[in-house]
Amino acid sequence: MGKATGFMEYKREVPKERPPKERINDWLEFKNKFSEKAAKIQGARCMECGIPFCHSGLDIGGMVSGCPVNNLIPEWNDLIYKGKWEEAVKRLLKTNNFPEFTGRVCPAPCEGSCTVGLNDPAVTIKANEYQIIEKAFAEGWIQPEPPEKRTGKSAAVVGSGPAGLAAADQLNKLGHKVTVYERQDRIGGLLVYGIPNMKLDKKKVLKRRLKIMEAEGIEFITETEIGKDLSLAELQGGFDAVVLTGGATKARDLEVPGREADGVHFAVDYLKANTKHILGDQNEDYISAQDKDVIVIGGGDTGTDCVATAIRQGAKSVNQFEIMPKSPSERQPDNPWPEWSKTLKVDYGQEEAIELFGSDPREFLIMTEEILTEEAEGQKIVSGVKTVKINWERNDENRFVPIEQPGTEKIWSADLILIAMGFLGPEETIIEKAGLEQDQRSNIDAEYGDFKTNIDGVFAAGDMRRGQSLIVNAIDEGRKAAAEIDQYLS
Structure with a gap:
């Protein structure tokens, strides 16, 4: 104490x-x-x-x-x-x-x-x-510490987000030869392209850790997608064990009229393109919010990151739509300690919007009905958003559903719309081609604790196994999966 x-x-x-x-x-x-x-x-x-x-x-x-x-x-x-x-x-x-x-x-x-x-x-x-x-x-207390002895066993880690890096780090410390495969051009997964630089500095903080891991003997291979550039079977042929940590990267889409218009983007694509731009890449996919009216659809951390990014790019205005009700300012009786407190939090992006525009950018209990468009040079481009206020009520099956409130329709001006509605699960390229079994939520079916898939010698951990979650949960799963893989290799 x-x-x-x-x-x-x-x-x-x-x-x-x-x-x-x-x-x-x-x-x-x-x-x-x-x-x-x-x-x-x-x-x-x-x-x-x-x-x-x-x-x-x-x-x-x-x-x-x-x-x-x-x-x-x-x-x-x-x-x-x-x-x-x-x-x-x-x-x-x-x-x-x-x-x-x-x-x-x-x-x-x-x-x-x-x-x-x-x-x-x-x-x-x-x-x-x-x-x-x-x-x-x-x-200077953090220095590379390569293992004194190697076991002669090898493991491939597919995906270099927090789960993959944690699994690789643990397996390497145990003396196994570890190679990490990443389909992007940089190592880090969510850490490099999912989190903006103002929250996690890529050159200082992420690169610092990756240099240590390389010095300890971990090999990193970028721009190689397992299931496309290299099959899982081929990977198994070169390693004694494989752990799949590719994340839950299938974004939830917004199915409304006008969705296909130019100026509508997934938040993850927007944030990735901006990070590449900051890191000095010549990036054709760069999306700028400069002098634009920006609508962010989604109220989670990713939505907040979009708000903060748009502000730094010079947006004319930023609004953030949240379909859920506004959380209370104080912990409620049905949310007792030590549960996570479901109270209203003003994150860094909202703080910045309040400072710049004078009000919280969030609108609660609001649903997008249509993306409005106009023609420009034969192409549909975004011009606005039509919304309606909703309440959550129980239906005949006792499930909460959104009920539109008559007379609450509103038109919002918009030049850029960012969809930050979360993720549905892992992308299925490797899953389908390798014959990996999935659970009811489309994640790779592997029990927490042993992390084994239906294919011998292949394990799964992190968001690819559990669905979208916290970085700290991904690190936990990577560590525990490494312990199970070590037992398997032994």
Whole structure:
């Protein structure tokens, strides 16, 4: 624990972020670190819980409660309070391969189940994690550590997102020869093309970790799609085991009139094209929001990233549509601790829109009925969106369905529409060609815990197995799948 009475003496404080007016002018990370003195005080707020729910990683009410990788949070909070930073990073790395990623982009379900949070604001677990790993890099404590011995066994990892990188890292540490295949031109999957640079710096943070993994003996092969450029059977012929971690990249589409018009894009394509542009690629697929009225359809993290990206590109206006109701400002009785708190959160993109345009860009309980178009040089281009307000009501089968509210139709001006409605599951090229079995949600059928598919020697982990989820869940699955693969190879 930290200081015995720290949670009573100190209030929660978080590092100040760069001001919105400043950060919208660049693509640099907007988060800052604590001072070491401030971090020590926040570590002191961690109390000696009888049961530290923060690292439980339980599924409560269909949502994760506590840390899925079971970070030893009270231990490293105590260590930073005592100034034992090198020991703190050792404890942190015992459970998390990439705290520099989760310390930046994880929504921190650990904080939602913090015991202090029963009565006061939770311990700043995420900020403490970020502080520990960045101090470790700054001090030179994070260095390549290749395995002393090799087992003579080999494993192929398909996909280089957080699940794939975690599996590769673990398997390599165990002495197996690991090769990671990525269909994109850069390694990182979701980390490189799904998360904007202002949340996770590609050149500084991601490249830093990948260099270490390469120095430890992991081989990375880009622009090779398994199921297209190389069959799964061919891959099996060259390796003793294969783990599929290709993510859930099939975007949910918006099926309304006008969808085919020029100016309507999936959010993932928009964000990817922008990242490539920032990284200096000559990118024909670049999509700019400059001087445009932008509509983002979808209220999740990806939608927020689109809002923030459009603002930095110089959008004239940005609105974000959310079909669900507005969350309450305080935790409700039917959402008790230690469940994830379903309260209204104003994320960085909304903060920036409020600063720039004077109001929250989100519209709740709204449904898109039609994308309006006009003709230009023989081509249909976006001119607006027709929406209607809805309520959620139970139907005859006792299921909630959206009911349109008469008289609430509205026309919105739009030059660019970004669809950020989530993902349906993995793309099926490799699944169909290899004969992999799928579950009811179209994910690869593999049980959590053993991660085995119906093909001997082939495993699946991360979003490709479980569906769209958190980065920290992907790291957890990659780590656990690696342990199962190690048993198989042994």
